[in-house]
Every structure is written in C-alpha cells, then in structure tokens.
Amino acid sequence: MNTPILTAHALTKTYQSTQALAGIDLDVTEGEALAVMGASGSGKTTLLHALAGIIPITSGAVTLAGSGRQAREISSLGAGKRTDLRRGSFGFVFQQGLLMPELTAKENVAIAAMLNGTPRREAERSAAAWLESLGLAGHLDKRIGQLSGGQQQRVAIARSQMNDPLVTFADEPTGALDSTTSAEVLDVLLRSTVKRGRTLIMVTHDAQVAATCSRVVTLSDGRITHDTAHPAHGHPDHAQPATASGAVSTGFAHIQH
C-alpha cells in the first residue's frame, strides 16, 4: 500500500506568461485519498489536469506506476496516447458532472466501458449494478435533466468507476451541492474509490471535505506549501484525516470487473 502510483517530479506548467505550476514534486501512494487545496489561482486544477494527462506540461515529468505495473511517463506521451491512457487507467468526477443530456443515467455510465471496448449489453449490466449500489435503482432510464444535483454526481461517480481506474480525479465534486448532499456524495465517492483500495485525488477548497482524506496538500502560486505527509513543508491547519478501514461497508462485492 505504500507504493507510489503517481509521481510528479519538478513539474511546471506555463500558460503564455503565467506560470501555473512552479516546480511540483509529489508522490501519490496507491490507495491514498489525497486532497489538493489552495486559494483560487493557486494551480490546483492545473495540477490535477497535469497529473491526469489532460494537458501537456512545460517541464518535469509525471509517471504512472503502482505495484506490479511497469512505470509509464505520462508527460512524454502525445495527446492521442494520453487519451488512451486516461480511458483505461483514470476516472474523472467534475463539479458540474458534465453528463450527456441526450443519454439516460444508465447509458451515461455504460458509455465509459463501451469506449474501452466492452459490448453494450455487458456495459449496461455493469452500469446498472453500479447505479443500484449507489442508490439510484429507480432512476436507470431517466434522462440526466430529470435527476437532482446529488443524483447526477452519483451517476458521474459511477461512470468514473466503470473501467476500474487506478486513479480517480475529482475536481470540486461537491462544489455545487448543499451540505447534506455534499456529505452523501463524498461518502459515495470514498466508498467507490479508496474503500476499494483505489487512489483518489480530489481538488477542493473546502477544509471539511479535505478532512475526509488521508492526506492534504496545499498549493500557493503553483508550489506545494504544505503536505500532511511531509509536515516539514509548513504548519498543519486541518482536521484529523479520515481513516479508511472498516468504517463503512463497501457493498460492491457483487459488481463484476
């Protein structure tokens, strides 16, 4: 469980004259729940996108590894190869959900597996199982517009997990939700990822949300100013990190991958 799955070394990203990331060194351990915090403009989302291979970086390296896997330097791949990598290895949950309005909840989730080559019937069966496990049993054939914000985020979470990703990236997944719904969605997100031994990297500005993660990294002006895994970076000022084991049953044993 202490194997680094994602490593950033001397990572920089510059947009025209603005340096969004100014030399990030970061090891993300397999099975970790990592919260990335910082003020607006600190580089949180840019870091997320760089680690996920959504954007090319200016300099440095981002490497994907993990136990039993050959290390791959994401940053040296072209756009097409990075897209292929994301499809097979990463899951994404965005603040707005960004689901396809033309498709039903089940189809939105199934699409992720179909993109990876899974036949439709199998993908829809798996999607239905995921949605039912996330409390959306009666909503499989509803269109996205017919679901509440919290329900839409659950669909987005289910979609992100369809290909059993090594790492799930979440960008302010509860940012548009009320506190009760936020707590529910967060619980679902953690149960779907770290409680199953998978890695979660989550951008958030909310200290309470960050407190549910096992590690918090704080950015300022594109640099890491504090890391709870390495307190020498600065002063800790968050609540106790959440513990992972045993607190919540996963309820996902029946889902086939």
Next chain:
Amino acid sequence: MRTALTVMPLLLSRQTFAGVPAMLTMLAFMASASLFLLVTGGLWAFLHWNPPGVGELAEVYRILAGMATVLLIIPAASLGMASAKLSARRHDERLSTLSLMGAGTATITVLAIAEPLILAAVGLIAGIGGYYLLLVPVSQIPFQGAGLGFENMMLPLWLTACVLAVLLLICLISTLTGLRRVSISPLGVRARALDRRFPVGRIIAAVVIAVMLFAGVTVVRMVSLSQGVVMIILLSVVAGGFVIINVLGVLTVRLIAHLRAKRARTAEKLIAARMLSDEPKQYWRRSAGIAMTAFTATFAGTGVALMQTADTSHMSPSEALLGGDVLTGVLLTLGISFVLITVSAVLNQAVDIYDRRDTYETLGAAGMQPATMHRINVAAVMTPIVWVSAIAASIGLLLVAPLAGFAMVTSPVTMGIMLASIVLGALIVRAGLSLTRPLTGRMALAA
C-alpha cells in the same frame, strides 16, 4: 428600448467582430447574399430577355428561372438561420448577467438580436462584392447560344436592397425563434424543454395535401389548360411536395434514431443515435436542403428526359436549344443549392460543437479521442441525409409520374440526375463537415 440602445455600444463594440464564430457568421451571410443575388440577377435578366428568334419560348425560360429562384429560397433561408444561431451562441453568458443586473425582457431581447443582425448586415453587404465577382463567369453561360451578359444580370439598386432586406429578415426571424427555445435567467441560459407531441394534425394535413396534389396532376394531364394555369398547378405541386416532405422528414429522423439507438453496439453509434432522437427537428433541418434538392431533381430530371425525347426535326433552332438550356439551368440550380446546403451544414455543425463544448471536454478527459467525437458528429448529420433524400425523391417521382408517365420518370436521364443529386449532395456535405474537425479537437482539449 432606450435602455438597450444605451447599453448596446458598450456591450457590442469590442467583441462583436472577434473570433471564429463571428467570421463564420459573416462569411455565411456573404455566401448567402452572393448566391441569392446571383440567382435573382438571372431571373431579372430573363424577365427582360428577348433575343431574336426566341419569341414565345422566352416565357418558358422566365417560368423556369422563377421556379429555380423559389427552389433556392429554402437552402438560402436555412443558411441564414444557421448563421443567426451561431452568432447567438456567443452571448448567452452576457444575457444572463444582464438579467442578473435587472435588465428587462425587452432590453435583453433587443440586445440578443442586435449582434446577429449586425454580423448579418456586414456579411450581406460583403455579399454584393461576391455577387459581382460571380457575375463575371456566370453571365457567360450560354442560353440560346449566347450568355445573358453582365449588364443584363445586374440588379437595380432597389431590387438588391429588397433581396438583402429579405435575407436580413430571415436572420431576425431565426434569432427570435431561437430565443423562444431558451430561458434566460440570472442564473444562466438554459434550453427550454418544449413539449414534443406527436404531430397528428400535421400528418393529417400532409395526407390531405397529398390527395389534392394527386388530383391536381391528374387534372393537368386530363384537361386542356392554358400554359399559365398549368405552371401554377405545377408550382403548387412542388410547394405541396415540400410540405409533405417536411412532415415525413422529421418522422423519418425520429424513426431512424430510435432503431439505431436500439441496435447500437458501440459508444459512437449510441451517442450519435441519441443525438438524433433528442433533436429530430434540428437534424431534419440539416438534411432538408438535400432532400428538397433530390425532390426537385426528379422534376428537373423528368423535364430534361422529356426534352431529350422530343422530335427535333420539326423544331425551330430556338426550340432545339431549349433542352440543353434546361439541363444547364438544372445543373446551375443544383450546384448553387449544394453550395448553400454545405455552408449551412458546416455552420450548424459549428453551432453544435460550441453548444456541446462541456461534453467534449469531459469526453476528452474520459478518454475519447477527438477523431471519435468528430465521427459521432458526422454520423448524426449524415445518417438521416440518405434516408430522407430517398424518401423525398420517391415522393417527387410519385407526383411527376402521372404527368410525364412512368417511362419518363424511370428513364436513365431522370434517375441519373436524381441519384447524382443525392450522392453528390451527400458527398459535398460530408466534405464540408470535415472542416469542423479541428474545432472539435480544440473543444476536446480545452480543459
């Protein structure tokens, strides 16, 4: 209104002409104006045309030129609507911000239509230049052995202004129609969920029209009527045919979408089918131009076939040239129609891509290649084109058969022109859509 006029210079001055959507809108209106002025110029030339030895045959040329102009109204209008939609996409956020600040509905409406109209006006004026440029080669195309002439095809100022005003009106109507489909609130601009009911009334009307059309063509065939009356009935048949195709076209798209969604095995096919089923009217409108062209081609092809079978030994030199001139006119009309349809298809696609920007970003993040997204878009547009064109052509054949006889309708010339119009139209649209591929890629990688 006064509020809107006060705010307008501030809101529109810097951004109106900036960016790809603005350029596309202006270019589209320029193309629309150039081609429509050209066609009207041709009609104007024929109205004053009386070369020696042609006599009463000039009337036939005038009627056919009039029909060509009428037939091109639909693709020209479709292009104007697509351009207005593209322009309207740019200012959704500005409108909701204005609503947040307390701007009334009237102010927001005026501001919403101002930018598309300004861009349209610029494009239309530039279109006058395009029209003059096109006049040079087109005025040399021979009819009755000689070109119509540059000066003869030049429209008087008042008529030029009328044509441009009509195109501007199409832009205005289209923008207002587009506003009806969205709900502007301080929180944003959202698509209004309009009721989608099964169009029973329209289907009944289409059936009634079809019966009347059949009766009309039967009357023409069996009763001796003056040339003018015959032409009026024929024009009514064509117009009625358009109405029937419009009703059947939307239903066809819905049916195709439903069947393809059920059978889709890949993510690409499923998404493309759902896009169609979500907005069947929108995708029908993109196919309508080619469908109408295919429908028209059956009439045109039959006419050409009839001309070719006529016994020329007893014809005057002018009459002998008529067949070739009709074919020239048909090809010219079809060619202009294809250009309008293709530009319209590209613009509609660009609008779609901007509308789905967020979706492309998330699909790109999730691992869908931009090339795949482009294929989905192309599939959604091209899937209905062949089907609705075939149906439209069949309706055309059914309507013209009682007039010309099945032998003419199924002659190689008729079938050739009809099939060529469908295939060529589809290929040209497909080629035009490839121009939007870089835009899809940019949206996908815009995270």
